[in-house]
Amino acid sequence: MENTSNKKKNTEINIYSIGYKNVLPSELSRIVDDLDATLIDIRYAPTSFSPFWKKDFLQGLYNDKYLHIKDLGNINFNNNNDIKILDLERGIDNVLNGNFKNVIFMCACEDLNECHRKIIKEYLMKKYSIEMVEIDNDFLSENF
Numbered sequence: 001m002e003n004t005s006n007k008k009k010n011t012e013i014n015i016y017s018i019g020y021k022n023v024l025p026s027e028l029s030r031i032v033d034d035l036d037a038t039l040i041d042i043r044y045a046p047t048s049f050s051p052f053w054k055k056d057f058l059q060g061l062y063n064d065k066y067l068h069i070k071d072l073g074n075i076n077f078n079n080n081n082d083i084k085i086l087d088l089e090r091g092i093d094n095v096l097n098g099n100f101k102n103v104i105f106m107c108a109c110e111d112l113n114e115c116h117r118k119i120i121k122e123y124l125m126k127k128y129s130i131e132m133v134e135i136d137n138d139f140l141s142e143n144f
């Protein structure tokens with residue numbers, strides 16, 4: 001596997017995050033459009049009981065504006081063990097080595113503080129001084 005860890009990183013990127021249980025599928029589409037963002041699915045298993053949140057559906061809807069990065073998924077999403085991200089460094093390297101301007105990291109969880117989004121947020125700040133912006137009600141009322 002190519003070692004990309006020493007490549008120059010794109011730290012000009014804007015990184016947002018969202019828990020899709022907070023929005024309707026149509027609202028998410030509008031947010032993705034308005035932010036001109038790539039939707040990055042950070043679920044370990046990108047599936048759902050709802051057809052709207054399954055990987056195949058999202059891929060069909062967003063085409064090349066959708067990407068699933070399993071490395072950023074929480075291995076323990078379906079049990080009560082502590083959050084463990086598959087490969088946080090490699091996952092973020094892939095994002096920062098790409099040509100993205102705006103990305104939205106998407107998980108299901110409503111609460112950032114109970115989701116592995118929080119670990120990713122802290123990592124981005126600590127390692128790259130990148131502020132990950134949560135798309136919450138405050139953000140939506142100010143921007144949409």
Ligand SMILES: [Zn+2]
Pocket residue numbers: 107108109114115116117
């Ligand atoms: Zn989550």
